Amino acid sequence: MVTDTQLIKGLLEGCILGLARHDDVYGYRMVEMLGARGFDVNEATVYPILVRLENRGFLSAEMRPSAIGPARKYYRLTSQGRVYLEEFMALWLRTRDVVDRILAEREGEVT
Amino acid sequence: MVTDTQLIKGLLEGCILGLARHDDVYGYRMVEMLGARGFDVNEATVYPILVRLENRGFLSAEMRPSAIGPARKYYRLTSQGRVYLEEFMALWLRTRDVVDRILAEREGEVT
DNA sequence: ACCACTCCTTTGCATTGCATAGTAGGTGCA
């Protein structure tokens, strides 16, 4: 499982917004989804991020009853959140390419 | 310039090891190299990382005189450091792919 | 009554990047 605490700093926020892009999702479900995709993260990691994203206006929340347990807090991406997600994705692509380039450099290519 | 404080957390360490992979490099030069590759980082960010990597045995240091200024502290990747760099690269590739997959998901692909 | 599962919340800590500031060696020009 991909779980280096330092490596995923800052990535989770964007990934969580990404998960809520198409459908409303509740926190516990996000933990499961992230795990299924390779991010073995803790609930105590995801929930504070959701609170933060809601406070910043990137997610809106709504409680809905569940048939099999306590009520769920469904999160929906706001229009502001959509803009922020776009910015995050652009930043991610650039950062990703910089790292890839540095790690791929061979002898003699150094400048 | 790619400079989201949170996004690059944990990435810099591996990138710095990567820069010292083929040739001995001194700290000030690394700041320049990172900047040239798209990471606009501060000296106060790079030097503590170098100290940390040296203490952990991943880099070895040696002072050498310079023709144009004060002596430079050249860092060389140790065999331990080489192993650690390999591990970092593997972790990076996995993490990168997970993020890419989450951000690329379209409606209906959600599970 | 007890346990397991689901779902959310809070507290406190370790790690990291970095702004800020300081120290110091060397060159070149007046």
Next chain:
DNA sequence: TGCACCTACTATGCAATGCAAAGGAGTGGT
């Protein structure tokens, strides 16, 4: 000599993040 200007490393303190640990509350099975 004095001074400006690079080069190069070091130290302090803060903010943001992930997360271990713990708890609470709802539901269903035995």
